[in-house]
Amino acid sequence: xxxxxxxxxxxxxxxxxxxxxxxxxxxxxSSPVVTIHENQTVLYAKELMRSWRISGLPVVDDEGRxxxxxxxxxxxxxxxxxxxxxxxxxxxxxxxxxxxxxDKIIDAFKKFEMYGYGRFPxxxxxDHHVVGIVTKQDLMLALLKKLSIxxxxxxxxxxFVGVDIYRSVPKNVKIERTEFEFQIDYKDxxxxxxxxxxxxxxxxxxxxxxKFVKRIAIATYEAETNVVIHSNSTGRIKAYIEPEFVEVRxxxxxxxxxNIDMAMRDGYSTAPDYxxxxxxxxxxxxxxxxxxxxxxxxxxxKGNGVFVEMHFWRHEDEN
Amino acid sequence: MLLSEIIKIIDGKKLWDFEDKNCDICGATDMVSELLAxxxxxxxxxxxxxxxxxxxxxxxxxxxxxLIVRGKEITPQFLEMAKEYKIPLILTKLVMFTACGKLFCxxxxxxxxxxxxx
Numbered sequence: 001x002x003x004x005x006x007x008x009x010x011x012x013x014x015x016x017x018x019x020x021x022x023x024x025x026x027x028x029x030s031s032p033v034v035t036i037h038e039n040q041t042v043l044y045a046k047e048l049m050r051s052w053r054i055s056g057l058p059v060v061d062d063e064g065r066x067x068x069x070x071x072x073x074x075x076x077x078x079x080x081x082x083x084x085x086x087x088x089x090x091x092x093x094x095x096x097x098x099x100x101x102x103d104k105i106i107d108a109f110k111k112f113e114m115y116g117y118g119r120f121p122x123x124x125x126x127d128h129h130v131v132g133i134v135t136k137q138d139l140m141l142a143l144l145k146k147l148s149i150x151x152x153x154x155x156x157x158x159x160f161v162g163v164d165i166y167r168s169v170p171k172n173v174k175i176e177r178t179e180f181e182f183q184i185d186y187k188d189x190x191x192x193x194x195x196x197x198x199x200x201x202x203x204x205x206x207x208x209x210x211k212f213v214k215r216i217a218i219a220t221y222e223a224e225t226n227v228v229i230h231s232n233s234t235g236r237i238k239a240y241i242e243p244e245f246v247e248v249r250x251x252x253x254x255x256x257x258x259n260i261d262m263a264m265r266d267g268y269s270t271a272p273d274y275x276x277x278x279x280x281x282x283x284x285x286x287x288x289x290x291x292x293x294x295x296x297x298x299x300x301x302k303g304n305g306v307f308v309e310m311h312f313w314r315h316e317d318e319n
Numbered sequence: 320m321l322l323s324e325i326i327k328i329i330d331g332k333k334l335w336d337f338e339d340k341n342c343d344i345c346g347a348t349d350m351v352s353e354l355l356a357x358x359x360x361x362x363x364x365x366x367x368x369x370x371x372x373x374x375x376x377x378x379x380x381x382x383x384x385x386l387i388v389r390g391k392e393i394t395p396q397f398l399e400m401a402k403e404y405k406i407p408l409i410l411t412k413l414v415m416f417t418a419c420g421k422l423f424c425x426x427x428x429x430x431x432x433x434x435x436x437x
Contacts, residue, residue, distance in 0.1 A: 190370065191371075192375075196375065197378060200379055214379065218379055218380070221376060221379055225372075278370050278372055279350050279372065280350075280351055280372070281352075282350040283352075284352040288356050291356075
């Protein structure tokens, strides 16, 4: 399972790499990093890894300079040979591959690809001190943060925030069976809601229950309104249906959301005043979408439009 | 409470020839997003906002009927759309506050079930 996820991550990173070319390793490494002195014993390294729940440690000298790296595998070998009391410097991998703090994200990505290691220590260019460590998870979280990917609902998965987003991102490229499609006309605010209204009728015609449809239509209405009010660009609503599941995607080519955390707050609105006359701009749109959808993913950054994907599973009481 | 009784209480008029039906819960708002955040079906929506978006939202929310306050005029398109959505429309000259007050005192409840007297 984990291997499968990792492969997906590689895939994603490749696809969206150009977007992040300016990010350097120092921006997303984990720091400070747990290190171990070369004179310590393997046993000590084992305890350190256990208490920090990590699977590898950079080994340093008195000056904090990188000398090697010791991983779980090295410790297992030492265990097999009854060498837990040996010093780290004997058992560590000496040909350690590292990253510089000022390396770009693409360098990190290449090293992950080339060596297949799970982590790379990061050192400072000038004094060669170990200043951090980069794992695939750091890399992924950096990408997610940069994209302002927001993942809500299904709190059980929060720890693995990337996984589901991840799965759904490449899928965007692949899926071709659109069952419902609507072009959003951003120039006429009075037409706002038309797409949601049509989607509602479409879903009812497919025999989904009114209660289920209502939830979907509300979230779609909010997303559609956001395109009309905020994007100043064209947009599109697409929906895919399965007997127990509906996926709605709303995207635009507009100016994007600058601060997604702020935007998620109730009552926070960047809507222009004139739209208030139409009853919009209460600042409840995104949080209402979150409430209605079982899962919601927002991809946006300044100048790159907004992509919203919402998943709805039919609940037991929605027959 | 039947819509016909509600009409008497707020001195309203029917804007099209809909069938009488029951409505016991009221929600009052001029904000579309606020309407969209209400979970109840079949409520009486009291509003002064007569935009097509409000009507579309009302349709999506499965609102039972709309009471328009302040004697606000509606466009023929609004009326046609309401008929198409089968949403009863009632108009009153009362302001929102008074319309709400009268209906509350007459025993209608809010969306959280709060009623006059308890």
